[in-house]
Amino acid sequence: MSLKKINGLEITPTHSINQVRYGCTLGAMYSAAAIPGAIPIAHCGPGCADKQFMALAFYNGFQGGGYGGGAVPPSVNAGEKEVVFGGNERLEELIKATLKIMRGDLYVVLTGCIGELVGDDVGSVVSPFQQRGVPICYAETGGFKGNNFTGHELVTRAIIDQFVKDYDGKKEETLVNVWSELPFQNTFWRGDLAEIKRILEGIGFKVNILFGFGSKGADEWKTIPKAKFNLVISPWLGLETAKHLSEKYSQPFLHYPVIPIGAKETSKFLRTVADFAGLKKETVEEFIRQEEKEYYYYLEHFSDFYAEYWWGLPARYGIVGDSAYVLAVSKFVVNQLGLIPASHIITDNPPEQYREGIEKEFRSLSHDVSEEVIFVEDGYWVKKILENTDFGHKPPIIFGTTWERDTVKKFGGQVVEIGFPASYEVVINRSYVGYRGAFALLEKIFTAAISASA
Amino acid sequence: MSKKIKQIAIYGKGGIGKSTTTSNISAALSTLGYKVMQFGCDPKSDSTNTLRNGQYIPTVLDTIRDKANVNAHDVVFKGFNGIYCVEAGGPAPGVGCAGRGITTAVQLFKQQHVFEELDLDFVIFDVLGDVVCGGFAVPIREGIAEHVFTVSSSDFMAVYAANNLFAGIKKYSNNGGALLGGVIANSINKPYAKDIIDDFVKQTKTQVVEYVPRSVTVTQSELQGKTTIEAAPDSAQAKIYLNLAKKIAAHESSKTPEPLSVGQLRDWAAQWADHLLALETGTIESSHSNI
Numbered sequence: 001m002s003l004k005k006i007n008g009l010e011i012t013p014t015h016s017i018n019q020v021r022y023g024c025t026l027g028a029m030y031s032a033a034a035i036p037g038a039i040p041i042a043h044c045g046p047g048c049a050d051k052q053f054m055a056l057a058f059y060n061g062f063q064g065g066g067y068g069g070g071a072v073p074p075s076v077n078a079g080e081k082e083v084v085f086g087g088n089e090r091l092e093e094l095i096k097a098t099l100k101i102m103r104g105d106l107y108v109v110l111t112g113c114i115g116e117l118v119g120d121d122v123g124s125v126v127s128p129f130q131q132r133g134v135p136i137c138y139a140e141t142g143g144f145k146g147n148n149f150t151g152h153e154l155v156t157r158a159i160i161d162q163f164v165k166d167y168d169g170k171k172e173e174t175l176v177n178v179w180s181e182l183p184f185q186n187t188f189w190r191g192d193l194a195e196i197k198r199i200l201e202g203i204g205f206k207v208n209i210l211f212g213f214g215s216k217g218a219d220e221w222k223t224i225p226k227a228k229f230n231l232v233i234s235p236w237l238g239l240e241t242a243k244h245l246s247e248k249y250s251q252p253f254l255h256y257p258v259i260p261i262g263a264k265e266t267s268k269f270l271r272t273v274a275d276f277a278g279l280k281k282e283t284v285e286e287f288i289r290q291e292e293k294e295y296y297y298y299l300e301h302f303s304d305f306y307a308e309y310w311w312g313l314p315a316r317y318g319i320v321g322d323s324a325y326v327l328a329v330s331k332f333v334v335n336q337l338g339l340i341p342a343s344h345i346i347t348d349n350p351p352e353q354y355r356e357g358i359e360k361e362f363r364s365l366s367h368d369v370s371e372e373v374i375f376v377e378d379g380y381w382v383k384k385i386l387e388n389t390d391f392g393h394k395p396p397i398i399f400g401t402t403w404e405r406d407t408v409k410k411f412g413g414q415v416v417e418i419g420f421p422a423s424y425e426v427v428i429n430r431s432y433v434g435y436r437g438a439f440a441l442l443e444k445i446f447t448a449a450i451s452a453s454a
Numbered sequence: 455m456s457k458k459i460k461q462i463a464i465y466g467k468g469g470i471g472k473s474t475t476t477s478n479i480s481a482a483l484s485t486l487g488y489k490v491m492q493f494g495c496d497p498k499s500d501s502t503n504t505l506r507n508g509q510y511i512p513t514v515l516d517t518i519r520d521k522a523n524v525n526a527h528d529v530v531f532k533g534f535n536g537i538y539c540v541e542a543g544g545p546a547p548g549v550g551c552a553g554r555g556i557t558t559a560v561q562l563f564k565q566q567h568v569f570e571e572l573d574l575d576f577v578i579f580d581v582l583g584d585v586v587c588g589g590f591a592v593p594i595r596e597g598i599a600e601h602v603f604t605v606s607s608s609d610f611m612a613v614y615a616a617n618n619l620f621a622g623i624k625k626y627s628n629n630g631g632a633l634l635g636g637v638i639a640n641s642i643n644k645p646y647a648k649d650i651i652d653d654f655v656k657q658t659k660t661q662v663v664e665y666v667p668r669s670v671t672v673t674q675s676e677l678q679g680k681t682t683i684e685a686a687p688d689s690a691q692a693k694i695y696l697n698l699a700k701k702i703a704a705h706e707s708s709k710t711p712e713p714l715s716v717g718q719l720r721d722w723a724a725q726w727a728d729h730l731l732a733l734e735t736g737t738i739e740s741s742h743s744n745i
Contacts (some may be wrong), residue, residue, distance in 0.1 A: 084545055085519060
């Protein structure tokens with residue numbers, strides 16, 4: 001069966017994945033770890049948790065595990081005994097020990113493949129703790145259920161249903177819950193979420209950013225039901241959560257597929273959100289005016305370089321990564337830099353029902369740019385597609401991952417690592433989105449381009 | 455060079471008389487002078503009870519649960535006439551993975567070469583009901599049992615379980631797995647019961663090894679915690695078990711069965727149902743040759 005044809009290639013299923021571009025469902029332990037004060041507890045075999053750490057939080061920007069991730073999470077380390085007799089007792093023992101020695105505001109038990117295949121009733125182990133008032137919940141995240149994107153929504157839902165629980169009180173008029181990038185999978189999530197929070201607060205919102213430094217952790221999650229609405233800023237991730245919340249707490253949601261990068265997109269984004277929430281126009285416009293003033297001050301200086309250095313800059317780009325960044329970065333470089341698109345490859349395996357919507361976004365990248373996007377996960381196809389792409393006579397810029405380095409070396413382009421795994425990037429709180437993040441991205445792109453001849 | 459150990463697995467639907475039959479085969483083989491081990495592969499761990507006066511023995515898995523390194527000899531217990539009794543054991547009902555438990559227990563014995571060390575003539579695996587998952591197929595996979603016998607009555611569900619087992623055997627037959635010795639037809643008292651089983655083995659290209667009638671002697675013996683061979687050695691029933699054991703001892707060549715598809719099995723059962731109904735209402739003629 002042919003999936004699609006692109007650049008003269010017929011993309012057929014390979015039934016294998018070379019060069020992984022996401023974690024397994026259990027990787028969502030990093031969604032838990034991304035909540036300040038939360039501690040994931042892994043109900044899985046030895047090695048599972050460490051693999052997720054190394055993949056998502058280490059060789060991906062060297063982000064580090066922090067308070068609840070990395071080498072910290074307690075694990076059942078299920079062996080033969082737990083397979084044959086079930087792992088419930090061991091898990092109970094582990095939770096008790098964890099509560100004794102690790103202080104957390106929220107504990108999230110995540111089950112791996114072993115417990116799920118054996119049929120461990122994790123709920124029956126966790127619920128007595130919940131009844132005693134321990135802030136703990138569990139998510140069934142056996143690796144066979146999908147990737148860490150799938151796991152993220154399972155964990156989010158588990159926390160909402162088991163920890164945040166029911167609410168039918170008042171809503172706060174300006175409070176908004178933000179569901180956007182996948183923590184740790186997106187190498188730049190910490191800086192990005194901080195910027196998103198900053199700009200939304202700038203126009204008058206109170207923001208539940210929920211993950212990262214800007215989140216108030218478990219206390220903030222408790223206020224999710226009070227928000228006036230949910231804001232999903234991504235092509236598809238977070239939609240399941242938003243739909244669930246609309247049923248659970250009667251909260252409407254706004255789906256904004258493009259994570260905004262640069263003044264043009266960001267101002268448009270802020271106006272749309274403000275309009276949806278009915279914010280005061282004056283405050284919104286004043287903030288946008290201030291931000292754009294600063295933005296264009298810097299951009300004006302940058303324009304000398306951009307105008308004069310034309311002979312040494314890339315004209316075309318290819319992009320490989322998670323749908324969120326592939327769309328966001330493409331919008332920015334096409335509309336604000338005038339780069340010519342050559343190849344768009346999405347590798348986060350979005351659920352079928354969202355793919356048409358994503359394709360539609362690419363068909364209107366700009367008022368005069370319509371592009372096709374291809375969904376593949378196997379590194380074999382990513383390589384083939386890039387090799388078969390016509391990038392013109394100048395070396396292109398390739399937005400991708402560490403996996404693209406060898407491929408790109410062959411045709412002499414430059415790689416800007418924008419996603420998992422970004423093993424040649426050290427990322428602390430760099431952001432590539434919003435008003436401020438756009439500059440970091442510009443700096444990265446053109447430093448890469450001009451240093452090629454260094 | 456060590457002698458060849460005959461390894462046999464006995465399968466069948468739960469409650470069909472598998473353990474009763476297996477224990478009596480073991481007992482009969484031992485009275486014939488063979489060195490026998492009976493290996494119960496059922497989390498209920500009661501396969502060998504009638505070989506040990508109704509007493510339960512510690513199971514392989516219970517021992518593994520408590521200790522990391524287990525000497526397999528520690529979980530071998532002698533029963534009637536020197537028969538070695540082993541129970542694989544398993545998790546509590548509804549917990550863990552019993553199939554993996556069977557695999558673990560059997561592998562422990564294989565790794566420690568216990569069968570060879572005990573200089574056995576026969577190892578008989580008494581395996582729980584249906585082949586529900588890979589774990590319960592371990593005794594019929596490569597390198598363990600060579601011959602499989604299935605205990606079945608003429609009840610449709612027992613035949614269904616037997617047919618499933620045949621499918622399992624066929625699946626592994628190309629990879630050195632065990633082959634089918636035949637069906638031990640249990641609780642065969644009514645003439646039509648024999649006809650049903652005979653027809654089933656014909657359809658699936660196998661054979662009946664022995665017809666074992668339902669007998670109160672078996673019940674009486676079991677209530678004393680004994681096999682019929684031990685409790686009533688001179689009974690007619692004991693002779694039947696002895697005869698069955700001799701056939702199994704002499705059995706050399708097993709075959710790949712031809713299981714029926716679900717649809718075929720249903721049609722086959724429906725025809726028999728019609729026939730039995732006709733028999734009851736008296737509209738039956740002399741034969742059921744159309745089946």
